[in-house]
């Protein structure tokens with residue numbers, strides 16, 4: 001891992017944006033890293049400046065099926081960008097290409113100066129791209145602290161031998177990572193739960209642990225795959241507030257796939273809508289919401305009585321219940 005570690009010790013960028021300040025960061029326990037991080041191993045993923053993500057002509061084919069068809073969009077540094085669309089639209093495929101799990105058939109994904117389509121997942125993570133999953137991917141028997149420490153793994157400089165021998169340098173580094181984990185746990189509201197096995201926590205709290213683990217990677221770009229799926233109304237509100245705080249306090253760019261339209265409309269600066277692998281709309285949430293093509297994609301062409309077509313879980317644009325409100 002040593003080649004991926006950047007001991008820059010810098011703070012994560014503090015967010016300067018305020019257009020979505022409905023949920024102030026003060027509701028969380030301070031921004032981790034906004035006061036210098038936890039020492040040398042607490043630096044941002046690659047020590048570089050916030051980077052733009054540019055997706056161009058991205059195409060993915062599986063045998064005879066085109067899951068993504070020349071899709072393009074840009075995620076500006078420090079912004080929240082949502083990718084939405086009915087079931088099977090290609091959202092997860094897009095995320096899987098961005099994180100290196102799937103190979104693109106053609107097209108380009110640039111993150112800063114790096115071309116992601118040629119990199120394996122661990123190299124993409126090393127550039128500061130962290131991901132959470134639709135289904136929780138944590139170790140349920142391990143306490144929250146250990147799950148978060150796993151997020152620090154790629155930032156660890158000490159080698160196998162020095163860790164095994166418990167050399168002072170390795171101990172110091174482990175202590176710094178431990179402090180950083182505690183800072184991030186406090187920010188996410190998990191301080192009292194660090195010793196609790198993840199499997200014993202309510203679902204909504206587990207989702208927060210997942211987000212905290214992604215933050216432990218010191219990302220510059222967070223890919224959140226349906227972060228409020230399966231949550232209660234209260235849990236959704238908490239998570240929406242937390243995502244807003246991550247952006248406001250840390251300035252991390254966020255790319256979000258989410259079916260909760262209330263949450264998308266309130267959190268996102270820009271929305272890209274996919275349908276059958278094609279981009280059918282793109283722009284600010286309020287524009288996209290009233291786009292006839294988008295309404296048609298969600299409703300189906302047969303009319304509003306057939307709202308349960310491809311899309312049993314999605315609130316239709318304009319019908320958000322506000323549960324996702326930060």
Ligand SMILES: Nc1ncnc2c1ncn2[C@@H]1O[C@H](COP(=O)(O)OP(=O)(O)OP(=O)(O)O)[C@@H](O)[C@H]1O
Nearest residue numbers: 062065066067085086087088089090091092093094
């Ligand atoms: N590994 C794969 N092999 C073959 N087909 C796939 C694979 N992954 C996705 N697909 C197909 O690609 C299309 C897009 O799927 P994808 O999961 O990206 O859609 P989605 O928008 O994320 O849907 P959902 O909202 O239901 O998660 C679907 O037709 C799906 O069946």
